[in-house]
Amino acid sequence: QVLLxxxxxxxVQAGGSLRLSCAAxxxxxxxxxxxxxxxxxxxxxxxxxxxxxxxxxYYADSVKGRFIISRDNAKNTMYLxxxxxxxxxxxxxxxxxRGGDGFGVVSMEYAYWGQGxxxxxxx
Numbered sequence: 001q002v003l004l005x006x007x008x009x010x011x012v013q014a015g016g017s018l019r020l021s022c023a024a025x026x027x028x029x030x031x032x033x034x035x036x037x038x039x040x041x042x043x044x045x046x047x048x049x050x051x052x053x054x055x056x057x058y059y060a061d062s063v064k065g066r067f068i069i070s071r072d073n074a075k076n077t078m079y080l081x082x083x084x085x086x087x088x089x090x091x092x093x094x095x096x097x098r099g100g101d102g103f104g105v106v107s108m109e110y111a112y113w114g115q116g117x118x119x120x121x122x123x
Contacts, residue, residue, distance in 0.1 A: 002026045002112040004095045009117030012085055016121070020080040022095030022114060033103035034071060034078045035110060038091035038119075045094065049080060050103035058103055063089075085121045092116040 008020040022034065031053030039045040049069040050058040057069050068081040078095065096110035104110060 002028055002097050004097055004112055004114035006093065006095045006114040006117040009093060009119045011120045011122065014085060014087055014121055014123050016085050017081070017083045018085065018119060020082070020093055020095075020117060020119075022078045022080075024076040024078075024097060028076060028097070029099060030073075031101040032097055032099050033101065034098075035096045035103055035105075036069065036078075036080050037094045037096055037107060038089075039094070039116075040091040043091075045107050047105045047107075048093070050105060051078065052103050053101045056103075058105060082119070085119075087121045087123045089119060090121050091119060093119050 003026045006022050012018055033052050035050035036048040037045050038048050047060050051069045051071050066084045071078040094116045095114035097112040098110045
């Protein structure tokens with residue numbers, strides 16, 4: 001069992017920034033990839049960004065140039081720096097984990113999930 005705990009969500013004005021963190025613990029086995037997904041009310045859970053064990057990133061088109069994903073393997077922690085936030089970024093953000101070096105871009109490719117953290121961007 002892998003436990004994922006997100007932190008860093010909150011309320012921010014449009015144009016502002018937030019940094020999310022996701023700490024993994026339990027039976028993690030290297031290598032593993034991680035990702036951030038988000039889900040707005042009434043919508044599907046979509047990929048935001050993903051990162052391989054080696055640090056190769058993937059970004060959804062909607063966040064390219066604004067969000068930066070990173071990880072610290074020594075701390076089993078992943079981060080998402082969100083800049084120039086827009087009201088349409090409002091959602092619950094979920095951390096996800098999958099074994100292996102390569103990341104996936106759909107939710108079914110991830111075996112473990114965090115509880116989610118709310119991000120609200122006001123206009």
